[in-house]
């Protein structure tokens with residue numbers, strides 16, 4: 001029997017009662033207290049029980065329906081949906097390319113996006129499989145199986161395998177992050193970290209700040225929790241501090257989500273001044289910063305790749321470290337360093353998500369770190385990516401048409417371009433696709449998809465030997481596109497406003 005009278009609503013809170021009720025019912029659904037197909041109480045009964053208006057219940061039920069957590073049966077009432085199916089769909093749509101919007105899904109549906117072996121893939125920011133250290137990983141896996149036998153297959157504690165947390169604590173000292181093993185949370189990929197933090201920290205209607213453009217997976221997670229996202233422009237030396245200060249005068253965000261080193265998608269890094277200024281503002285406004293460090297290891301031509309976490313003296317930075325771009329994305333392994341003040345919420349959200357990250361993988365990675373194989377692997381990856389990066393930078397300077405503007409980054413995997421205002425990167429995408437080239441149109445990285453003339457290319461999935469020719473060919477394709485589109489604009493038969 002579900003105890004609805006345990007629902008606590010705070011009439012003194014400045015959050016609307018219907019949002020509080022919605023949040024309570026939502027956690028009951030996500031925690032499994034309300035099981036699939038359970039009927040929610042009739043509106044009047046719940047309103048009487050909680051001593052609130054009928055409209056408050058109606059609005060809370062409406063929100064649950066909008067979030068796809070309940071369904072209505074005409075004449076019978078409101079019922080809890082089976083959310084397991086939803087989780088499966090979410091996992092399937094994890095990879096970055098899947099955040100492409102409706103327009104691209106149509107392209108995929110109409111079979112135009114055949115990524116065959118001749119397609120030049122500038123879109124994907126995932127390492128090529130030949131870079132994965134399969135032999136070394138096989139040997140640590142075998143060692144774990146011989147050592148731990150069945151223990152490697154039991155449930156692992158939600159916070160993470162203790163020896164691995166100890167190894168990570170030690171590893172972090174190299175990047176000047178001094179922390180405790182209690183502050184380290186193992187997660188199944190940085191995307192899960194973002195999602196867990198969203199679950200733990202965001203209530204429906206809360207405000208969240210991000211850089212704009214930003215990582216599309218973060219936008220999706222925050223939106224899925226009902227957050228209102230305010231995007232702060234990013235400049236080539238970091239976030240626009242003036243714009244941030246102005247927004248902080250009008251809004252009290254739950255947190256700001258940033259990538260201070262080799263930002264995705266722009267590749268830009270914050271200057272030391274902007275890193276310090278951002279921390280200063282966080283301290284002044286009592287604001288959490290979520291730092292997504294997915295790439296600081298790949299700093300080829302800059303020594304300014306300190307993480308915010310290493311500069312944070314007041315424990316306001318929640319640090320997320322992914323191993324996907326420098327190790328093996330399919331392991332689904334990453335970690336967070338979180339302030340102890342949010343420990344309880346984080347651990348509850350992690351447990352709700354997947355109970356724990358695979359114990360077997362954690363044990364294997366622990367050995368991998370301790371044996372120092374990790375360091376060798378990072379050096380190896382750095383060398384490969386650095387070579388690709390240099391060839392890419394030289395080729396861009398040599399071939400990319402002058403109408404297309406860019407600021408070359410000093411490391412990382414991504415390069416960001418802007419077309420002249422009247423051209424659409426979606427149109428260029430469609431045109432390039434027909435010529436066997438794919439890249440990421442910029443609009444997916446904008447909070448409201450508001451910009452249509454930027455695009456991102458990545459070196460992760462393209463070999464050094466292919467880069468120069470591919471950029472030369474891409475530049476020819478861009479030139480034809482500019483010419484063709486210009487003719488169409490002059491004829492007036494293609495140009496349409498971007499809404």
Ligand SMILES: Cc1ncc(COP(=O)(O)O)c(C=O)c1O
Nearest residue numbers: 096189190191215264294322324
């Ligand atoms: C900025 C950023 N954060 C997080 C992720 C997700 O990483 P993971 O594979 O560790 O979940 C990505 C993946 O592309 C990313 O670009």
